[in-house]
Amino acid sequence: MIKTCNHLTKHYGKPNGWSLDAYEREGGYKAARRVLTEMTREQVTDEAKKANIRGRGGAGFPMGVKWSFMPKQAPAGKPMYLAVNADESEPGTHKDRTIMEENPHSVVEGCIIACYGIGANKAWIYVRDELHLARERLWAAIKEAKQKGYLGANPFGKAYPIDIVVHTGGGTYICGEETAMLNSLEGKRGEPRLKPPFPAQAGAFGMPTTVNNLETIAIVPTAFEMGCDKFSQQSALHDLKDGGCRLYGVNGHVKKPQVIELAVGVTMRELIYDIGGGVTGDREILGVIPGGSSTPVLLPTETIHAPDEKSPLHRFHGVNVLDVPLGVDTMRIAGTMLGTCCVTVMAVGTCPVLAMENLMQFYRHESCGQCTPCREGSAWLKRVVTKILDGESSMEELNELHDIANSIMGNTICAFGEGTAMPAMAFLKKYRKDFEKYVRGEKTRKDARLTVT
Amino acid sequence: MPSFKLDGKTIPFEPGESIIGAARKAGVEIPHYCWHPGLSAPANCRMCLVEIKPAAGQRPIQLDVLSLDPKTGEYKYQPKPKLQPACQYPAVDGQEVLSDSSTHVGDARKAVQELLLLNHPVDCPICDQSGECKLQDYWLEHQKTQKRMRDEPIHKPKAVVFGPTIVYDAERCVMCTRCIRFMEEVAKDPVLDMRERGNLNEISVAPGRQLDGNYTLMTEHVCPVGALTATDFRFKARVWFLRSVKSVCQGCATGCNAWLDYDPRTSSVYRYRPRENAEVNKFWMCDPGMLSYKRAHEGRVAEPRIAGKTTTVQRALESAKKHFDGVPRESIAIVFHARYSNEDNWALKELAITLLGTRMFYRSGGAPGTGDDILIHADKNSNTAGLNQLAPSARPFADLLADIKKGAVTHAIALGGATPGDPEADLAELRGLKSLVTISAHDGPLTKAAAVVLPATSWAEAGGTYTNAKGLRQISEKAIEPIGSSQPAWKVLAELGRVLGVEPSWSKLKDIRARLLAVEMPSQPDVSAQAE
Ligand SMILES: Cc1cc2nc3c(=O)[nH]c(=O)nc-3n(C[C@H](O)[C@H](O)[C@H](O)COP(=O)(O)O)c2cc1C
Ligand code: SF4
Ligand code: SF4
Ligand code: SF4
Ligand code: FES
Numbered sequence: 001m002i003k004t005c006n007h008l009t010k011h012y013g014k015p016n017g018w019s020l021d022a023y024e025r026e027g028g029y030k031a032a033r034r035v036l037t038e039m040t041r042e043q044v045t046d047e048a049k050k051a052n053i054r055g056r057g058g059a060g061f062p063m064g065v066k067w068s069f070m071p072k073q074a075p076a077g078k079p080m081y082l083a084v085n086a087d088e089s090e091p092g093t094h095k096d097r098t099i100m101e102e103n104p105h106s107v108v109e110g111c112i113i114a115c116y117g118i119g120a121n122k123a124w125i126y127v128r129d130e131l132h133l134a135r136e137r138l139w140a141a142i143k144e145a146k147q148k149g150y151l152g153a154n155p156f157g158k159a160y161p162i163d164i165v166v167h168t169g170g171g172t173y174i175c176g177e178e179t180a181m182l183n184s185l186e187g188k189r190g191e192p193r194l195k196p197p198f199p200a201q202a203g204a205f206g207m208p209t210t211v212n213n214l215e216t217i218a219i220v221p222t223a224f225e226m227g228c229d230k231f232s233q234q235s236a237l238h239d240l241k242d243g244g245c246r247l248y249g250v251n252g253h254v255k256k257p258q259v260i261e262l263a264v265g266v267t268m269r270e271l272i273y274d275i276g277g278g279v280t281g282d283r284e285i286l287g288v289i290p291g292g293s294s295t296p297v298l299l300p301t302e303t304i305h306a307p308d309e310k311s312p313l314h315r316f317h318g319v320n321v322l323d324v325p326l327g328v329d330t331m332r333i334a335g336t337m338l339g340t341c342c343v344t345v346m347a348v349g350t351c352p353v354l355a356m357e358n359l360m361q362f363y364r365h366e367s368c369g370q371c372t373p374c375r376e377g378s379a380w381l382k383r384v385v386t387k388i389l390d391g392e393s394s395m396e397e398l399n400e401l402h403d404i405a406n407s408i409m410g411n412t413i414c415a416f417g418e419g420t421a422m423p424a425m426a427f428l429k430k431y432r433k434d435f436e437k438y439v440r441g442e443k444t445r446k447d448a449r450l451t452v453t
Numbered sequence: 454m455p456s457f458k459l460d461g462k463t464i465p466f467e468p469g470e471s472i473i474g475a476a477r478k479a480g481v482e483i484p485h486y487c488w489h490p491g492l493s494a495p496a497n498c499r500m501c502l503v504e505i506k507p508a509a510g511q512r513p514i515q516l517d518v519l520s521l522d523p524k525t526g527e528y529k530y531q532p533k534p535k536l537q538p539a540c541q542y543p544a545v546d547g548q549e550v551l552s553d554s555s556t557h558v559g560d561a562r563k564a565v566q567e568l569l570l571l572n573h574p575v576d577c578p579i580c581d582q583s584g585e586c587k588l589q590d591y592w593l594e595h596q597k598t599q600k601r602m603r604d605e606p607i608h609k610p611k612a613v614v615f616g617p618t619i620v621y622d623a624e625r626c627v628m629c630t631r632c633i634r635f636m637e638e639v640a641k642d643p644v645l646d647m648r649e650r651g652n653l654n655e656i657s658v659a660p661g662r663q664l665d666g667n668y669t670l671m672t673e674h675v676c677p678v679g680a681l682t683a684t685d686f687r688f689k690a691r692v693w694f695l696r697s698v699k700s701v702c703q704g705c706a707t708g709c710n711a712w713l714d715y716d717p718r719t720s721s722v723y724r725y726r727p728r729e730n731a732e733v734n735k736f737w738m739c740d741p742g743m744l745s746y747k748r749a750h751e752g753r754v755a756e757p758r759i760a761g762k763t764t765t766v767q768r769a770l771e772s773a774k775k776h777f778d779g780v781p782r783e784s785i786a787i788v789f790h791a792r793y794s795n796e797d798n799w800a801l802k803e804l805a806i807t808l809l810g811t812r813m814f815y816r817s818g819g820a821p822g823t824g825d826d827i828l829i830h831a832d833k834n835s836n837t838a839g840l841n842q843l844a845p846s847a848r849p850f851a852d853l854l855a856d857i858k859k860g861a862v863t864h865a866i867a868l869g870g871a872t873p874g875d876p877e878a879d880l881a882e883l884r885g886l887k888s889l890v891t892i893s894a895h896d897g898p899l900t901k902a903a904a905v906v907l908p909a910t911s912w913a914e915a916g917g918t919y920t921n922a923k924g925l926r927q928i929s930e931k932a933i934e935p936i937g938s939s940q941p942a943w944k945v946l947a948e949l950g951r952v953l954g955v956e957p958s959w960s961k962l963k964d965i966r967a968r969l970l971a972v973e974m975p976s977q978p979d980v981s982a983q984a985e
Contacts, residue, residue, distance in 0.1 A: 189647065194496055194541055369628065369654035371497045376568035379652040380602060399523050400601055406518040407564030410535045411499050425519045429528040
């Protein structure tokens with residue numbers, strides 16, 4: 001079901017839509033003012049849980065629950081932090097950038113509420129270095145909010161100092177992994193840390209830290225403004241605790257690729273045909289990647305398998321994957337992940353082998369190289385797929401290819417390993433016949449296309 | 454004490470200990486590259502993955518992997534348990550851990566091995582690590598298959614000079630970061646780091662720096678493979694021809710436990726390697742200490758000398774006797790040496806007191822240097838504490854020089870060559886003696902000033918005990934055969950006694966050890982050190 005919203009996007013494309021004036025004209029900063037002047041920290045986290053905001057960074061962890069992991073009391077004399085993840089580098093993902101550029105004050109206001117709710121006095125926003133405009137807009141918004149007294153020593157007159165700093169990273173994908181981001185923030189090499197300890201125990205500079213995706217934080221003022229329960233109820237998956245609305249992206253082989261704000265509950269088919277204007281050249285769908293390159297590809301013919309009648313997901317049993325509401329749990333039961341919720345469409349005519357090579361090239365290049373299976377395995381995957389495309393491989397090698405992914409799966413320090421292995425396994429399982437054609441010489445790299453018309 | 458089960462075997466542990474650490478103490482090895490008992494655990498090599506059975510009532514964490522039916526080309530998802538690194542995972546009371554007995558663990562180890570060797574040059578014939586390399590050992594234990602990648606491996610820099618002592622080969626490196634962590638955590642000099650990403654990673658030295666200081670050679674020893682090699686040992690020996698004895702470093706008063714590696718075919722010493730001892734040096738040694746193995750061959754007194762001219766032992770002993778003819782025995786000064794074993798110094802004392810009847814005791818030793826708060830002691834003598842215990846009345850070397858000047862000392866018997874002061878100045882003063890008989894392994898002012906020099910074995914050619922600054926008496930074993938005509942100093946002293954007309958009470962090392970234990974040093978020497 002398509003239910004459009006414009007909480008975050010109402011400022012998009014308007015002249016000076018990113019300014020404090022524009023933001024306040026639409027009711028901005030009311031939520032933060034109310035939270036700081038009328039609510040206690042506990043009330044804020046309790047209310048936040050009701051919003052059922054599932055983390056927008058990929059893993060879909062409930063935001064309110066994460067906030068409540070923060071210690072009640074900061075370690076004696078030590079600070080606690082909010083770290084906002086705006087490293088957005090997952091191929092096929094392009095939502096956070098629009099918020100930073102077009103509605104930066106929602107981020108600032110979200111940071112104020114979140115800091116108060118988790119007991120932090122300082123927030124970092126970790127932005128990829130390439131996003132110059134995003135960085136400028138965030139800094140400008142912080143400056144405006146400071147001048148108004150919404151940030152600083154007494155935001156909204158409350159003696160609860162809040163400061164926000166925009167930090168630009170070196171621009172690597174792995175710095176989006178939350179603990180690598182913290183290392184990078186600290187000036188260290190952007191390598192994921194071992195967990196435990198989790199960031200809420202020892203995060204930035206060893207202090208308790210909440211890491212949230214930028215969109216997660218940006219939607220917080222809306223939830224508090226509406227009332228968190230009411231916010232959640234916008235969603236068709238409210239009962240699955242997947243609430244509210246979010247930015248959906250649709251890209252790849254669609255006529256109108258875009259980012260759009262919708263209540264949770266839209267299906268992939270609606271996103272592709274009604275929002276995206278249909279598949280390029282009115283072709284059939286070869287496959288869809290639901291939320292960034294790390295989420296396993298789905299075939300348009302797949303259906304949901306949820307035979308357990310007691311499961312709340314049973315209602316989707318037997319439904320085509322394109323016709324279920326796009327949510328964290330529905331995509332999990334579909335055998336993939338919602339990820340960043342930006343759907344990439346591959347039309348018939350696309351070469352899945354070339355698509356896999358393209359992805360594996362990315363993972364080979366972006367692996368931090370810390371742990372053996374990911375460092376060596378990602379590069380080996382890429383090498384074999386390239387050989388297959390170049391007609392230099394053999395059936396024997398193809399038959400061993402999944403084994404490389406298997407040896408990465410579950411054996412690495414961070415989820416990058418699974419993010420590499422899972423899509424690789426899905427491409428192999430679902431498009432094996434195409435791989436065979438290259439091995440047998442029935443197709444060559446010259447036949448391989450990523451673009452269609 | 455809490456305990457867990459590893460492949461059915463009960464392993465006790467201290468709370469907070471990792472599975473791998475507790476297993477090691479119990480004598481069970483879980484294969485590993487990156488973990489080192491003396492360093493932090495980055496859990497990056499993934500060789501130590503184990504299967505941990507979920508606690509009662511808990512669901513196992515499972516992951517889907519693919520299996521293929523090659524006949525149909527059909528894949529199927531199959532669950533496998535999530536494995537955990539034993540180096541990072543804390544031991545939990547009552548937990549059941551599967552290592553060698555789990556097929557999933559076996560598969561994971563095999564996979565890690567294959568992946569580590571994927572781009573490895575496998576240039577074992579020209580690699581110094583060959584024979585003591587974890588890649589070789591674990592290939593046999595955990596892989597035993599040919600690697601499936603037949604293509605040209607990735608090439609990376611080779612023979613990169615990291616500094617005066619260490620050479621790096623990026624192609625052989627398994628990126629375990631032990632070297633980085635050693636420099637940061639133990640040497641407190643974070644001069645190494647990793648650069649690049651993915652399988653182009655390599656270890657690099659901080660810009661503007663080289664890998665130098667007093668703790669560089671340890672990086673080679675913590676390196677589980679042949680990526681770091683020591684300039685000093687490069688292309689000198691095949692380790693399987695070398696034999697090792699438990700030795701004690703002679704570099705300073707810390708007395709680090711070491712393996713002294715030598716080639717029995719040529720009776721020559723090749724290197725020192727640290728030997729674990731929790732109370733002394735943990736797992737480490739310093740560079741000057743590790744290079745001090747060279748003293749087994751350098752600066753040695755190999756043959757007896759009379760007035761600087763080489764002679765035979767018999768003639769030298771007769772000449773010594775002549776030098777002391779008519780000299781009242783109680784006026785012969787005795788110079789002990791802090792670089793010689795308790796046994797050697799004891800023999801000298803015994804000769805002096807019971808046989809000669811002199812108590813004119815002085816002491817010598819090498820010059821002090823600088824120390825640090827890691828291992829290195831400012832006292833550069835290996836047995837100062839032992840000497841203090843055996844001959845507390847021995848007066849400082851400066852007093853000896855003063856007494857020579859005054860004419861109060863005219864004749865002396867000395868152990869060792871080195872003196873604590875400026876060698877030239879000390880030599881000039883020592884020349885004031887009418888006669889000096891020196892028993893020494895190494896040349897120094899005391900041998901240069903001597904009328905008669907008798908060659909002694911160094912610590913490498915004879916067993917002995919040395920008491921370190923902490924008061925631990927430690928055994929150092931014999932490695933090579935005596936050089937030239939040298940013999941253990943305690944033996945030479947017995948012969949000297951005999952030509953001076955007295956009958957020594959000791960003829961074997963055993964006798965001296967027993968006497969030391971009974972009277973002077975009533976505790977067993979330390980042999981607690983454990984092999985790594
Ligand atoms: C390889 C990798 C890359 C990631 N990149 C991002 C990213 O660019 N932005 C992001 O918000 N989360 C990213 N994540 C997820 C974060 O680790 C973390 O789960 C998230 O920031 C938490 O915020 P949320 O709970 O609000 O989603 C990445 C995770 C992995 C494993
Ligand atoms: S899984 Fe990959 S990205 Fe993550 S820590 Fe290991 S090597 Fe780095
Ligand atoms: S040089 Fe050796 S110790 Fe250092 S990371 Fe490489 S393999 Fe490990
Ligand atoms: S600290 Fe002293 S005893 Fe230890 S290795 Fe160095 S010189 Fe030898
Ligand atoms: S020993 Fe390397 S991961 Fe445990």
